[in-house]
Structures are given as C-alpha cells and as structure tokens.
Amino acid sequence: MNLLKSKALFEEAKQFIPGGVNSPVRAFRSVSVNPPFIERGQGSKLYDVDGNTYIDYVGSWGPLILGHTHPQVVEALKMAIERGTSYGAPTELETEVAKIVCEAVPSVEMVRMVNSGTEATMSALRLARGYTGKNMIVKFEGNYHGHSDSLLIKAGSGALTHGVPDSPGVPADIARNTITAQYNDIEGMKQIFEVHGHDIAGVIIEPIAGNMGVVPATQEYMNFLREITKAHESLLIFDEVMTGFRVSFHGAQSLYNICPDLTCFGKIIGGGLPVGAYGGKREIMAQMSPAGPIYQAGTLSGNPLAMTAGFTTLKILRDHPEIYVDLEEKSKLLAEGLQKNAAQLGVNASFNRVGSMLCMFFTDRQVVDYASALASDTKKFGIYFEEMLKAGVYLAPSQFEAAFVSAAHSKEDILFTIEASYQALKKVI
Ligand code: PMP
Numbered sequence: 001m002n003l004l005k006s007k008a009l010f011e012e013a014k015q016f017i018p019g020g021v022n023s024p025v026r027a028f029r030s031v032s033v034n035p036p037f038i039e040r041g042q043g044s045k046l047y048d049v050d051g052n053t054y055i056d057y058v059g060s061w062g063p064l065i066l067g068h069t070h071p072q073v074v075e076a077l078k079m080a081i082e083r084g085t086s087y088g089a090p091t092e093l094e095t096e097v098a099k100i101v102c103e104a105v106p107s108v109e110m111v112r113m114v115n116s117g118t119e120a121t122m123s124a125l126r127l128a129r130g131y132t133g134k135n136m137i138v139k140f141e142g143n144y145h146g147h148s149d150s151l152l153i154k155a156g157s158g159a160l161t162h163g164v165p166d167s168p169g170v171p172a173d174i175a176r177n178t179i180t181a182q183y184n185d186i187e188g189m190k191q192i193f194e195v196h197g198h199d200i201a202g203v204i205i206e207p208i209a210g211n212m213g214v215v216p217a218t219q220e221y222m223n224f225l226r227e228i229t230k231a232h233e234s235l236l237i238f239d240e241v242m243t244g245f246r247v248s249f250h251g252a253q254s255l256y257n258i259c260p261d262l263t264c265f266g267k268i269i270g271g272g273l274p275v276g277a278y279g280g281k282r283e284i285m286a287q288m289s290p291a292g293p294i295y296q297a298g299t300l301s302g303n304p305l306a307m308t309a310g311f312t313t314l315k316i317l318r319d320h321p322e323i324y325v326d327l328e329e330k331s332k333l334l335a336e337g338l339q340k341n342a343a344q345l346g347v348n349a350s351f352n353r354v355g356s357m358l359c360m361f362f363t364d365r366q367v368v369d370y371a372s373a374l375a376s377d378t379k380k381f382g383i384y385f386e387e388m389l390k391a392g393v394y395l396a397p398s399q400f401e402a403a404f405v406s407a408a409h410s411k412e413d414i415l416f417t418i419e420a421s422y423q424a425l426k427k428v429i
Contacts, residue, residue, distance in 0.1 A: 067408020
C-alpha cells in the first residue's frame with residue numbers, strides 16, 4: 001500500500017495544525033501507520049489521495065449510517081444551500097426536525113439543537129444542575145461524552161473519591177464535582193449514592209458504550225440506575241450521541257425500555273453535518289432560556305444546512321424501517337464471520353455487538369467494563385489494523401472504538417472484510 005502523498009500532506013499539516021489533525025484520534029497515534037488523507041467518500045467506500053480504496057467501517061465516527069454522499073442527502077443539501085447557509089433566525093425546518101426526534105424517542109418531549117455532541121452533553125449537565133439545584137455529576141470509566149471540563153475527568157484513586165482532571169487545563173475545582181463510577185457495577189453505584197446522593201444532579205451514561213470498544217450496559221444495571229436516580233431526585237442522562245438512531249430508530253433506551261430524564265444526541269442526527277441535540281421531559285426542558293432561566297445559545301445552532309442533512313437522514317430512517325433489519329443482518333454476518341476466523345485460527349478474541357455497532361477485543365475475557373476492555377492486547381490489534389488497512393478495510397485506528405456498518409455496505413463488502421480478517425488474523429498469531 002502506497003501512502004506517500006498522504007505522508008507528505010501529513011507532514012505539511014503538522015506545520016500548521018497541532019499534530020496535523022483537527023481531532024486527535026485521526027493522527028493514528030495508537031497504530032504505526034500514517035493516516036491516509038481522504039479525497040472523497042461514496043457509499044461504503046473511502047478514497048484516499050494516494051489512489052487507495054477502502055471499505056469504511058468508521059463512517060465519520062458514526063454519523064454516516066446511510067453511507068457517504070447518499071443521493072437524497074446530497075440533493076437536499078444542494079437545494080438548501082441555494083437558499084442560504086445560516087440566518088440566525090427561526091425556520092420551519094427546525095420544528096420539523098424537533099418533531100421527528102420527539103416522535104422517534106418518546107422520553108424526549110422537547111429538544112434543543114446544538115452543534116456537536118460535546119455541546120449536547122455539556123448543556124445537559126448545566127440543565128441537570130440548574131433543574132435539581134445540585135452540583136455533582138456521576139460518569140463512568142471508559143465512557144466518553146466529549147471534551148467539556150466536567151466530563152474530561154478520570155476516576156480518583158478510590159471508587160468514592162472525587163474525580164481528577166483528565167487533561168491539563170481542566171481545573172481541579174471542577175473535577176471535584178464529577179465522580180467516576182465503574183460500568184455495570186451496582187454495588188459501587190450504591191456506595192456513591194450513599195455518600196453523595198443528596199448532591200448528585202445527574203448520572204450520565206452511554207447506555208451502550210462505544211468509546212471503550214462496544215460494551216453494553218446490562219438490563220439489570222439500567223433498571224437499577226433508573227431506580228436509584230429517581231429515589232435521589234437526580235436526573236438520569238442517556239448519552240445517545242452514538243447510539244441514537246443507530247441501534248434502533250428509537251435509540252438504545254427503546255432496547256432497554258428505560259425512560260431517561262434527558263437524552264443527548266449527535267452524529268446521525270446531523271446526517272454528516274455538525275449537529276448535536278439534547279432533549280427530555282417538557283417540564284425539565286422548559287427551564288432552558290428563553291422559556292426558563294438556564295442559559296445556553298448558539299450562533300449556528302439549527303442552521304438550515306445541518307437541519308437539512310439531519311432531517312433528510314432521519315426521514316429516510318423513519319420511512320424505511322427495513323434499513324435496521326438489513327443492518328442487523330449484515331452486522332450479524334460480519335460479527336459471526338470474524339468470530340469464526342478467530343476461533344479457527346486460535347486467536348484469543350471476544351466480541352460485543354449491538355445492531356450495527358461492533359467490536360472485536362483481543363482478549364479471551366468477556367468485556368463488560370473498562371477494566372476488562374483494557375485486558376485487550378493492543379499490540380495484536382495494531383498488527384491486525386495495519387493488515388486490514390493494507391487489504392482495503394478502514395477500521396478505527398484503536399482497539400477501543402466501535403466499527404459501524406452502514407446501509408451502504410453490500411453483502412460483498414462484508415464477505416470481503418471477513419476474508420481480509422482471516423488473512424490479517426493469521427499475522428496476529
Ligand atoms: N458522546 C459520545 C457517546 C460520543 O461518542 C461522542 C463523540 N465520539 C461525543 C459525545 C462527543 O461528540 P462530538 O465529537 O460531536 O463533540
């Protein structure tokens with residue numbers, strides 16, 4: 001595989017952009033390959049500047065459930081752009097998008113659009129604090145909610161200690177108000193509520209985590225979280241930035257049959273343009289300015305281009321439920337194929353999949369939380385990743401990410417990927 005032009009572009013980018021990228025994971029730091037620079041995407045494929053073609057399982061990190069340059073999305077955007085890119089004034093389309101979200105996700109009665117997942121979770125925390133009058137937030141080890149101060153926090157030295165900043169620049173005073181819990185650990189959460197329950201504004205969780213590889217919460221754990229938060233008048237906040245409209249049109253919450261107080265969205269809701277959103281019960285959302293006293297705003301929030309891409313994507317998903325059936329079939333085929341390869345070759349691997357989000361961990365342990373995810377052999381992952389890239393399969397360049405199947409992947413793509421993985425896994429053993 002030739003990546004010479006990409007390499008030169010990367011070196012040039014590093015002169016002007018920190019690390020050469022506008023978001024760290026794109027620099028491929030946890031693997032030993034230079035990132036291909038992308039020229040275009042179409043359907044299930046990415047094309048780089050060096051003339052390589054890849055079957056893409058990153059899908060811009062989740063938004064592209066319909067694949068790249070879906071004709072209806074492109075057409076709608078072309079028409080929208082002729083009418084202007086942003087007005088900073090209300091449009092009918094914003095209500096249409098809000099309606100489709102509220103109809104899809106029954107726990108969401110009102111929704112506010114923002115521009116990224118980070119903004120969505122950050123604003124949801126402000127709302128949770130403003131609404132409850134409490135200060136502390138509980139998050140989970142291995143869950144990622146974007147890079148706002150309150151959420152860029154890792155666990156302190158014991159389960160019950162206050163959080164510590166996960167990046168220079170996050171004040172310790174802010175970190176103190178975030179507690180980091182273990183995923184799927186009922187006893188640990190009980191202890192946290194025993195000690196801090198009176199001051200916990202909300203618990204924010206990826207119901208199906210996608211940022212430590214794919215790790216679903218158990219049904220039992222979700223039921224428990226719903227009860228304990230309710231009992232302490234703390235809000236349960238689902239971060240469905242990745243899972244929303246991905247694992248089901250009605251979100252992960254429909255799979256668990258749990259009604260969170262607030263839900264954050266991003267990725268698919270913007271159809272590939274920058275969008276985030278947070279929503280929930282009317283009574284809570286009505287606290288947001290200008291209806292209520294809690295402030296949050298955005299120059300480009302709800303702009304017509306982002307709303308057009310999001311609305312078109314959501315409408316296609318709503319009107320074609322067979323897309324989710326097809327995603328499930330293709331993803332199952334892929335996961336079973338990978339699993340069979342690993343078993344045949346004697347590679348220690350464990351698999352988690354929910355719908356079109358899947359992950360192969362290089363460990364023989366079942367992965368249920370961050371600690372078990374970390375048991376994965378990242379060296380083996382690195383070799384596997386590189387071999388897959390060479391074969392023309394573009395995976396996320398880290399063991400701790402999800403692979404996404406899109407509506408644009410063909411059965412041939414999947415079968416090709418399974419065969420490529422067999423060859424790649426041979427290099428791992
Ligand atoms: N929440 C989750 C679950 C995410 O996966 C991400 C991004 N990967 C975010 C929040 C942050 O979204 P953004 O990158 O759009 O700020």
